[in-house]
Amino acid sequence: MFSRAYKTAVTLPPVVWVAVFLLTPYLLMFCYSFWSVSPSQVIVHSWNLDNYGQLLKINVYWQTLLRSMWIATRVTIFSLLLGYPLAYFLSFYAGARKELLYQLVIIPLWVSYLVRAYAWKTILGSDGVLNTLLQYVHLTKHPLESLLYSPFAVVLTLTHIYTPFTFLPIYAALEHIPRNLVEASHDLGATPAQTFWRVIFPLSIPGVLAGATFAFVLSLGDFLAPLLLGGPGGIMISNIVVSLFGAAYNWPLGAAISLCMLVLVVSLLFFSERLEKRWSFS
Amino acid sequence: MLRDISLEIAEGEFLTVLGESGSGKTTLLRIIAGFEHASSGEVWMGEERLDKQPPYRRRVNTVFQHYALFPHLTVEENVGYGLRVAKRPASEIAQRVSEALDKVKMAAYAKAKPSKISGGQQQRVALARALVNRPRLLLLDEPLSALDANLRRQMQVELKFLQREVGIAFVFVTHDQEEAMVMSDRIALLRSGELEQVATPREIYSRPATAYVAQFIGHTNLLRAEVQAGVAYYSSMAWGVDLPDGPGVFSLRPENVRVVESGNSDRVANAEKAGVRVRGKVLHQAFHGATELIRVECADGLVLVVRTPSGARIQDEIELEFSGADAVKVRESPRRN
Numbered sequence: 001m002f003s004r005a006y007k008t009a010v011t012l013p014p015v016v017w018v019a020v021f022l023l024t025p026y027l028l029m030f031c032y033s034f035w036s037v038s039p040s041q042v043i044v045h046s047w048n049l050d051n052y053g054q055l056l057k058i059n060v061y062w063q064t065l066l067r068s069m070w071i072a073t074r075v076t077i078f079s080l081l082l083g084y085p086l087a088y089f090l091s092f093y094a095g096a097r098k099e100l101l102y103q104l105v106i107i108p109l110w111v112s113y114l115v116r117a118y119a120w121k122t123i124l125g126s127d128g129v130l131n132t133l134l135q136y137v138h139l140t141k142h143p144l145e146s147l148l149y150s151p152f153a154v155v156l157t158l159t160h161i162y163t164p165f166t167f168l169p170i171y172a173a174l175e176h177i178p179r180n181l182v183e184a185s186h187d188l189g190a191t192p193a194q195t196f197w198r199v200i201f202p203l204s205i206p207g208v209l210a211g212a213t214f215a216f217v218l219s220l221g222d223f224l225a226p227l228l229l230g231g232p233g234g235i236m237i238s239n240i241v242v243s244l245f246g247a248a249y250n251w252p253l254g255a256a257i258s259l260c261m262l263v264l265v266v267s268l269l270f271f272s273e274r275l276e277k278r279w280s281f282s
Numbered sequence: 283m284l285r286d287i288s289l290e291i292a293e294g295e296f297l298t299v300l301g302e303s304g305s306g307k308t309t310l311l312r313i314i315a316g317f318e319h320a321s322s323g324e325v326w327m328g329e330e331r332l333d334k335q336p337p338y339r340r341r342v343n344t345v346f347q348h349y350a351l352f353p354h355l356t357v358e359e360n361v362g363y364g365l366r367v368a369k370r371p372a373s374e375i376a377q378r379v380s381e382a383l384d385k386v387k388m389a390a391y392a393k394a395k396p397s398k399i400s401g402g403q404q405q406r407v408a409l410a411r412a413l414v415n416r417p418r419l420l421l422l423d424e425p426l427s428a429l430d431a432n433l434r435r436q437m438q439v440e441l442k443f444l445q446r447e448v449g450i451a452f453v454f455v456t457h458d459q460e461e462a463m464v465m466s467d468r469i470a471l472l473r474s475g476e477l478e479q480v481a482t483p484r485e486i487y488s489r490p491a492t493a494y495v496a497q498f499i500g501h502t503n504l505l506r507a508e509v510q511a512g513v514a515y516y517s518s519m520a521w522g523v524d525l526p527d528g529p530g531v532f533s534l535r536p537e538n539v540r541v542v543e544s545g546n547s548d549r550v551a552n553a554e555k556a557g558v559r560v561r562g563k564v565l566h567q568a569f570h571g572a573t574e575l576i577r578v579e580c581a582d583g584l585v586l587v588v589r590t591p592s593g594a595r596i597q598d599e600i601e602l603e604f605s606g607a608d609a610v611k612v613r614e615s616p617r618r619n
Contacts, residue, residue, distance in 0.1 A: 183317050184350035186337040188364035188415065198367070202354045281353030281397060 026262075032255035041249055051256035061240065061257065068236040071155055072220040076166075078159040079215045080208065083166035087207075088200075091174035102171075109164050117228045120157045124148040124229070149231025157229055158219040165218060166211030173207025174200070205279040213272040217265050237261065283475040284309055284320070291419070291453060296445050298454045298462040300498075301472035307455045308347075310472070311421050314453065315344050327418060343412035344421040348428065349404045351396040357407050358383070358392040364415040382414040383407075385444065402433045409441075413448060422454045426461065438464050459499050463487070471495055478615065488535075494615035496533035501575065503539070503586050505532040505609060514609070517582045519558045521606025531614050536575060536589035538608035542601040557605040562586065564598055578602060 002010075034047045055061050086105065094101050108116065123129045124147040131143040147153065177200060185195040223238035230236065237257065244254030284306045291297050301307045312318040314325055316337030325333040332340050343364070351360050362379045370378075383389040386406035391399055396407065405425060412420055426434045426441075442465045445452050456462055462469050463483045470480045479491040490496035493504055507516035509530045514523045516532075523530070542559065562580035569592065576588045576596060588602060 178348075178350065180346050180348065180350040181352060183315075183337070184344070184346060184352070185363070185367075186317075187315060187342075187344045188367065188411065189338050190363070190367040191338055194367045198363070199352060279354070281395070 029255045029258055032252050033259050035252045037250050037252060043251060051253045052260075054253060055256055055260065061237075064235060064240055065237045065257075065260070067151070068220055068238070071151055071158070071234075071236060072216045074155045075158040075162060075219040076212050076215040078155065079163040079166040080170075080212060082159070082163045083211060084170055084204075084208065086163075087167050087171035087174055091171055105164055105167055108160075113161065113224060116161055117157055117225055120153065120160070120229060121148065124153055124156075148229060149234065151230070151234045153229040153231075154225050154234040154236070157225045158222060161225070162215045162218055165214040169210035169214070170204060170207040173204040173210075177203045202279070203281070206276040209272050209276045209279070213269060217268065220265065221261065284313075285475050287323070287475075287477055289470055289477065289480065291451050293418075294449045294451055296442065296452045296454065296465060296467045298456060298466035298469045299472060300456060300459060300462040300469050302457055302498075304474075305472040306475040307457075307472050308423055309475075311344070311423050311453065311455050314419070315342055315421055316340050341417050342419045342421060343415055343417040344423065345405075345408045345412050345425045347423045347425065349396075349408040349425075351404055351407060351411070353396055355395075356392065357388060357394050357396065357399070360396065360407055361411045361414050363411065368415075378414050382410040385413070385447075386410045401428055402437065405429065405437065409444070413444075413450070417450060419451045419453065422452060424455055424457070426456070427458075434461075441465065463499070469499075471498065473498075473615070489610055490533055490612050492613045492615040493531050493533065496610070496612050501536050501587055501589075503534040503536065504612075505534055506530075507532055514606070517560070517580065517584050519560055521558045521609060523606065523609075523611070525611060531612050532609035533612045534586075534604060534609045536587045537573075539586060539588045539602050539604040541576075541588065541590055541594070541596065542603050557603050559601055559603045560586070561599065561601045564596055564600060567596065 032043075033051055034049070036044050036046060036048060036050055038044050090098055090101050090105075121128070125131070126143040126145055126148065128148070130147060131140075134140045135143065181199055181203070182195055185199045186192075190198060220236075221238050223236060223242055226234045226236040226239055230239075241254050241257050241261075244250045244257070248254075287310060289297075289310075299307045299310060309318060313320050314332070316332070316335065320333065323333075324331060327341065332342070352363065355363065358379055361382050362375045365375045365378060380389060380392070383392055386409055388403060388406050388410060391403060391407075396404055399407070405428075408425070422441075426437050429437060438461060454462075454465065466483055468480060468482055469486050471478045471486065473494055479486055479495045481489075481491075486495060487499055490499065490502075496502045496504065505514075505516045505519075507514040507530050509515075509523055509525050509527050511527065512522060512524065513520050514525070514530060514532065560580045562578035562584075565577040565579050565585065567577075568575045572592055573589050574592050574594070576590060578586050578588055578600065580586060580602075586602060590596065
C-alpha cells in the first residue's frame with residue numbers, strides 16, 4: 001500500500017527518538033551500576049559487582065524496597081476496590097449520565113500531581129481539615145499526629161492519584177462485554193449476583209489485571225508522595241535512588257537499585273501480559 | 283412499538299412470529315423473555331403471571347440471534363450453566379449436559395471454547411444450552427439468520443424435528459416467510475407492531491386476511507376490483523362474487539392463473555365453465571426451478587404474474603384464464619408507519 005521509502009521515513013524518527021532518549025540512558029545506567037565511586041568522590045570505571053553486593057548486605061536498601069512493594073500492593077488493592085465498583089456502576093447502571101460521570105472520574109488526571117498531594121497535606125495535617133473536624137465533634141482531644149507523615153498518608157494519596165488508572169482499563173473491559181451475554185445469563189436462571197460472578201467478573205479480568213499493573217508499577221516508582229507526606233517511616237525506594245543520584249553522589253549504587261527495579265517492573269509487566277492473554281476471549 | 287397484541291400459544295406448538303425488520307417481532311420476544319416491559323398488558327404462562335417476574339425466574343429460555351455463548355466457558359460449561367446456577371447436583375448436571383449435547387450432535391466438542399467452533403455448531407450449542415433446562419417455552423430470535431443457505435435449510439428441518447421430539451412450545455422469530463412456512467404450526471404475521479393474521483401456513487397462504495399478508499407470503503396478484511350486484515369488475519375482467527357492492531381487493535395467486543393453449547377447440551364449448559379470460563403480452567419470464575413466473579402485461583397497463591410449469595412454450599402474446607373462486611377477497615391493509 002505504502003512504498004518502502006515512505007514507511008522508512010515515517011518509522012525512522014520515533015525509532016531514533018527511542019534509541020537516543022530511552023535506550024542510551026538505560027545502557028548508561030547499566031554501565032554505571034558496575035562502576036564505583038572513589039573516596040575522593042570520582043566515578044571509577046572499574047567493572048565490579050560491589051553495588052549489587054551492597055544492595056543485599058545493607059538492610060535499609062532491600063527493606064525499603066520491600067516496604068515500597070508493600071505500599072504499592074496496598075495502593076493496588078484499594079484502587080481496585082474503589083475503581084471496580086465505580087467502573088461497574090458507570091458501565092451498567094449510569095444510563096444517560098454515563099458520559100458526565102466518566103468525565104468527572106477523568107478530571108483529576110488534569111490536575112497537577114503536586115496539587116493533589118498538597119491537598120492531602122492540608123487535609124491530614126495536625127491543624128488540617130480532618131483533625132479540626134475530629135476535635136470539633138470531640139472524637140479526639142488532641143490532633144492525631146500519625147495521620148500525616150506516615151505510610152498511611154502515602155497509601156491514601158497514591159490510592160487517590162492512581163484510582164483513575166485502575167478505573168479506565170476496568171471500565172473499558174466492562175464496556176466490551178456484550179450485553180446479550182448478561183441477558184443470556186439471566187435467561188438461564190442466574191440471579192444478578194450469580195451473573196456478576198460467573199459472567200461479568202471473569203470477562204473483566206483483563207481490565208482488572210491491566211489496572212492493577214498500572215497502580216502497582218506507578219506507585220512503586222513514586223517518590224513525590226513519600227517525600228511530601230511520607231515522613232521518615234514512609235520513605236520509598238525511589239527516594240533512596242533520588243538521594244543517591246543527588247546529595248549522596250553515589251551514581252553507581254543508584255543505578256544498581258534502579259536496574260533492580262526495572263527488572264522487577266518489566267517481569268511484572270511480562271507476567272500480567274501473559275495472564276491478560278489467558279483471560280482474553282474474542 | 284407494539285400495539286394491541288393478543289396471542290395464545292398452545293402447549294408444544296411451533297409458532298412463528300413473522301415480520302419485516304422493525305415490525306416489533308424481537309420486542310415481542312423480549313417482552314416474553316422479560317428483557318423489556320410492556321407499558322400495558324400482561325403475559326401469562328398457564329396459571330402463572332410472567333410479566334411481573336424477572337427474567338431469571340421465568341421458565342422460558344431463549345436462543346439468541348448471535349447465540350450469546352459465554353466465551354470464557356467451554357461448550358460443556360455453557361450448556362451446564364443453567365443447571366449450575368440452579369445448584370443441581372453435579373452428577374445430574376453431567377448427565378443432562380451430555381444428553382443435550384448428544385441431541386444436537388455436539389458431544390465431540392464438549393471441551394472446546396465457543397470461539398473454536400463454527401457458526402452452525404455455536405447455534406446447536408445455544409439450542410442445547412436452552413433446552414437442557416427443560417423450559418415450558420423456548421424463544422428463538424432469528425437463530426438461523428447468520429447461517430448460509432444450505433446449512434440454514436438443513437437446520438430448519440433439524441430444528442423442527444427436535445421441537446417435535448422434546449415437545450416444548452417454540453416461539454420462533456424470523457423475517458423469512460419461506461422459513462416460516464416450512465417450520466411452523468402457526469404463523470403470526472406482524473406489521474408495524476400489530477398482528478395482521480395468525481393462522482396455519484396453509485391457511486395464511488390460501489386465505490390471506492389482508493392485502494399485506496397476501497403480498498408478504500409468496501407471490502400474488504392484487505386486484506383492486508369494484509363489486510356491483512354480485513359481480514366483481516376489474517379492467518376488462520368480471521367474475522361472480524358473493525359480496526356487497528363497493529370496492530374490493532382480491533388476491534390471486536400466480537399458480538391459479540393458467541395459460542390458455544392457442545387454438546383450443548373446447549374454448550367455445552366450455553364457455554359456461556370457463557373462468558375469467560384476459561389477453562396480454564409477455565414482459566418477463568423468470569426461471570424458478572420446477573416452475574417459471576411470467577409477468578404478463580394486459581390491457582390498461584395491468585400486469586399479472588402467472589406461474590407455469592418450467593419449459594412450457596410461451597408465445598409473446600398469450601391468453602390467461604383464472605377461476606373467480608380463486609380470487610380471494612382480502613382486507614385492504616391500513617396505512618401505518
